[in-house]
Each structure stands twice: as structure tokens, then as C-alpha cells.
Amino acid sequence: MHARSVPKNLRRWRQRPFLRRITLPAHTVDCPECGLRTAVPELKQGHQADCPRCGHELVRVENRPFVTPLALASAALVLLLCVYGSMFMTVSMIGVNERLTLPFMLEVLVLQDFGFLAEVMFVFTFGLPLLFLLLCLYVYAALQIKRPLPGLIAATRTMVRLREWVMADVFLISTLVAYIKLGDVVNVAFGAAFWLMFPMVLLLLRTTQAVPEHWVYYQIHRLHGHTTVYADTGGKTCCSRCRWFGPSEESHCRVCGTALFARRPGSLRLSLAFLLAAAVFYIPANTLPIMISSNPTVTEVSTIMGGILFMWDSGDRAIAAIIFSASVVIPVLKIFIMGFLLLCARYGVPWDIKKVSLLYRITEKIGRWSMIDIFVVIILMSAFHTPIARVTPGPASLYFCLVVLLTMLSVHFFDPRLLWDKYEAGETWTGTRLKLPRPSENAASTK
Ligand SMILES: [Zn+2]
Numbered sequence: 001m002h003a004r005s006v007p008k009n010l011r012r013w014r015q016r017p018f019l020r021r022i023t024l025p026a027h028t029v030d031c032p033e034c035g036l037r038t039a040v041p042e043l044k045q046g047h048q049a050d051c052p053r054c055g056h057e058l059v060r061v062e063n064r065p066f067v068t069p070l071a072l073a074s075a076a077l078v079l080l081l082c083v084y085g086s087m088f089m090t091v092s093m094i095g096v097n098e099r100l101t102l103p104f105m106l107e108v109l110v111l112q113d114f115g116f117l118a119e120v121m122f123v124f125t126f127g128l129p130l131l132f133l134l135l136c137l138y139v140y141a142a143l144q145i146k147r148p149l150p151g152l153i154a155a156t157r158t159m160v161r162l163r164e165w166v167m168a169d170v171f172l173i174s175t176l177v178a179y180i181k182l183g184d185v186v187n188v189a190f191g192a193a194f195w196l197m198f199p200m201v202l203l204l205l206r207t208t209q210a211v212p213e214h215w216v217y218y219q220i221h222r223l224h225g226h227t228t229v230y231a232d233t234g235g236k237t238c239c240s241r242c243r244w245f246g247p248s249e250e251s252h253c254r255v256c257g258t259a260l261f262a263r264r265p266g267s268l269r270l271s272l273a274f275l276l277a278a279a280v281f282y283i284p285a286n287t288l289p290i291m292i293s294s295n296p297t298v299t300e301v302s303t304i305m306g307g308i309l310f311m312w313d314s315g316d317r318a319i320a321a322i323i324f325s326a327s328v329v330i331p332v333l334k335i336f337i338m339g340f341l342l343l344c345a346r347y348g349v350p351w352d353i354k355k356v357s358l359l360y361r362i363t364e365k366i367g368r369w370s371m372i373d374i375f376v377v378i379i380l381m382s383a384f385h386t387p388i389a390r391v392t393p394g395p396a397s398l399y400f401c402l403v404v405l406l407t408m409l410s411v412h413f414f415d416p417r418l419l420w421d422k423y424e425a426g427e428t429w430t431g432t433r434l435k436l437p438r439p440s441e442n443a444a445s446t447k
């Protein structure tokens with residue numbers, strides 16, 4: 001009989017017991033949305049601390065912080081590969097069956113010289129989700145085996161940034177819209193890929209929520225042998241990305257490696273530049289044709305509004321309403337709200353700051369849903385690409401894509417803390433407001 005040795009991983013666990021204990025010690029954090037410095041108590045599994053002033057999530061520890069993201073990301077990855085490998089839908093028209101897979105749809109776009117649309121679709125529905133999941137597996141595998149694998153911090157940085165650019169859910173809703181549009185003309189039967197897309201999207205969205213960067217960076221930092229908590233001890237700046245403190249005179253954060261600043265430099269100018277570009281491109285996006293559909297007898301050229309009115313008149317009112325919201329209401333509202341927020345950040349906040357801050361959050365969340373119209377055109381195009389019936393995207397689709405991406409960038413570069421700074425200073429458009437007393441103690445509310 002051999003004496004059983006202690007397993008390797010268990011040995012390491014005994015040497016560094018804090019790694020398994022998962023908790024975050026009590027420390028201070030600056031809210032990334034309103035800039036309030038807050039004392040966060042010690043957090044255990046399943047705890048979350050929110051900003052006492054604006055309600056933004058500050059710090060979260062998952063219930064099973066190491067295993068949940070690994071399990072979710074692996075399952076989502078398997079489903080993503082299945083979705084791309086199996087049949088998406090079959091379109092039958094006058095005795096011809098067209099079997100569409102997602103790679104085939106991309107091929108159609110590339111063959112017809114719509115490389116840019118193919119890239120947009122590939123990047124947002126496959127490339128970025130795939131990269132996000134692989135990075136997630138890499139980072140959490142390193143945490144699980146407790147080894148500081150090479151490039152771990154860069155991988156985490158990219159993983160965290162990719163979260164807002166994953167658009168698989170928007171693509172799924174676009175498929176439903178396209179299905180209702182197609183249903184009038186042809187028979188559509190969904191394949192396995194379509195049905196697998198529902199659980200894939202749910203798992204993907206859940207994975208994006210299961211990777212709280214503040215906690216992840218803390219764990220990585222401990223893997224590298226740093227046991228101190230970077231907290232505010234005077235002369236330090238809270239990193240906007242990882243929310244750990246670094247010396248104010250340093251240009252880059254010691255923990256996550258991104259630029260260290262109290263307020264994003266040039267935030268208003270960058271945000272305004274992207275917003276103006278989006279507003280300019282919105283004009284050709286509406287006046288030029290977005291979709292050209294043709295059969296041997298008729299060629300129909302439709303603009304965004306023309307398409308919506310046509311659907312409304314022919315009875316597809318629900319679809320007309322969805323496309324109207326996604327292509328007209330959301331972009332226009334977003335451009336106006338961003339303009340208003342920029343004015344507030346420059347000249348002062350005329351309303352209740354909570355309402356203004358809510359406007360910012362709404363614009364941040366809804367922007368990507370404007371891509372519905374683009375994805376619908378792509379799906380219709382892949383379904384009709386024979387000489388008998390052909391749908392091609394018009395030039396407006398390119399401009400519309402740019403509008404969506406530019407408004408997303410405008411929101412990305414806008415630093416919402418500037419709004420709260422103006423509010424703190426008591427500045428409004430009409431003059432200076434009476435200053436409100438600040439709450440005596442800033443302690444995060446935990447749940
Ligand atoms: Zn806050």
C-alpha cells in the first residue's frame with residue numbers, strides 16, 4: 001500500500017488559503033458613474049455592493065465565482081459552434097428549397113460584394129462572442145488552476161471590453177422579424193441552429209454578467225503574489241476600469257494596465273465628434289435606399305421610411321412598429337439625448353440629476369438594438385439571391401451601420417461623472433442652485 005500524497009492542487013490551496021476563500025476585503029471604491037467615494041464592507045459569495053448615491057453596481061462576487069463563468073462559457077461555446085455548424089432555416093419558393101446556414105449567409109454577402117456587411121455580421125454575431133468566450137475560459141481556467149498564465153491581464157481587459165459589443169441577442173430578434181416578413185412570400189422552416197440560438201443567447205448574456213472585473217482583477221493580482229489591496233491612502237486615483245486605486249502621477253493603472261484618470265480626458269470633445277458624425281450619416285441613411293428587391297418584372301427600391309409605410313399599409317403593423325422603433329425612434333432619440341447630456345455636462349444640470357443619469361443609462365443600453373434593421377436586410381438578402389427573386393442592400397445600409405456604431409462610440413467616450421460634477425458644483429443652465437448637504441457617511445448598500 002502506498003501512502004496517498006496530498007494532491008498537487010490541494011497543496012497549493014493550503015499554502016495560499018486566501019485564494020479559496022473568495023471574499024473581497026473591506027476597501028474603498030469610486031463609483032464609475034457618479035464618482036462618489038464609497039466604503040465597501042467585506043464581501044462574500046453572492047454579495048453585491050451598489051453605489052448609495054446613483055445605484056450603479058460597484059462590486060459583485062458571484063455565488064460560485066470560479067465555477068459558474070467556466071460552466072456558462074463552455075456551454076455557450078459548444079452551442080455557438082453548433083449554431084454556426086448546423087442548418088439555420090430552409091426557405092422554399094416555387095418548388096426551390098434554399099437551405100441557409102449562417103456561414104452560407106456570410107458567403108452570399110461576400111460573393112455579392114457586400115464585404116462590409118459580411119464583416120459586421122460576422123464580427124458581431126460570431127467573432128466577438130467567440131473571442132469573448134475563449135478569453136473567459138482562459139482567464140477563469142487560470143484562476144481555477146491558480147497560475148498566472150501569460151497575458152492574463154491583457155486577456156481580462158479585452159474580455160471586459162467585449163461584453164458590450166456582443167450582439168447575438170439582437171440578431172435573434174432580427175431573425176424573428178425577418179421570419180414574419182418572409183412568411184408572406186415564401187415558406188420558412190427553421191432548422192436546429194435557430195432553436196439552439198435561444199439557449200446560446202441566454203447563456204452568452206448570463207456569461208457577460210458573471211465576470212465582474214473588479215473581483216477578477218483582485219484575484220489575478222493575488223495570483224501575481226500581491227496581497228495588498230490598492231485602496232485610497234491619499235494622492236491616489238481610482239481606475240475607471242478595474243476600480244482599484246493607483247498613484248495619481250502614474251499614467252497607467254498598475255492593476256489592469258489601462259490609462260489612469262479621474263475623469264476621461266477629452267471626453268466631451270470625443271463624444272461630440274462621434275455624435276456629430278452619426279447625425280451627419282443619419283441623413284443619407286434615411287434618404288438613400290436601404291433595400292432593393294427585384295424579380296424579373298419589377299424592381300422595388302425602398303428607403304427605411306418607405307419600407308415601414310409599405311409594411312404598415314399591407315397590414316404588417318407589428319413589424320412596421322418594431323422596425324420604426326429600431327431604425328427611427330432609437331437612433332433619433334439617442335442622438336438628441338446624447339446632445340442633451342453633452343450640454344448638461346458642459347453647462348450644468350437643469351433637472352433632477354437622477355433623471356438625467358437615468359437617461360444616460362437608457363442610451364447606453366438601447367443603442368445596439370438599432371442593428372435589427374441591418375440584420376433583417378442581411379437575412380432577407382441571403383434568402384433571396386436568385387435571378388427570380390433578389391434582395392440587395394442599398395447604400396443606406398452602410399450609413400445606417402455607421403450611425404449605430406458611431407452613436408455607441410459617442411456613449412462609450414462620454415464620462416457620466418462630469419454630469420455629477422456639475423451637479424455637485426450646483427451649476428444649472430440658469431445659474432447656481434442652492435447646494436444640498438451631502439450625506440454624512442458613504443457606505444455602500446450590500447445585498
Ligand atoms: Zn454612483
Ligand SMILES: [Zn+2]
Nearest residue numbers: 239242253256
Ligand atoms: Zn485599472
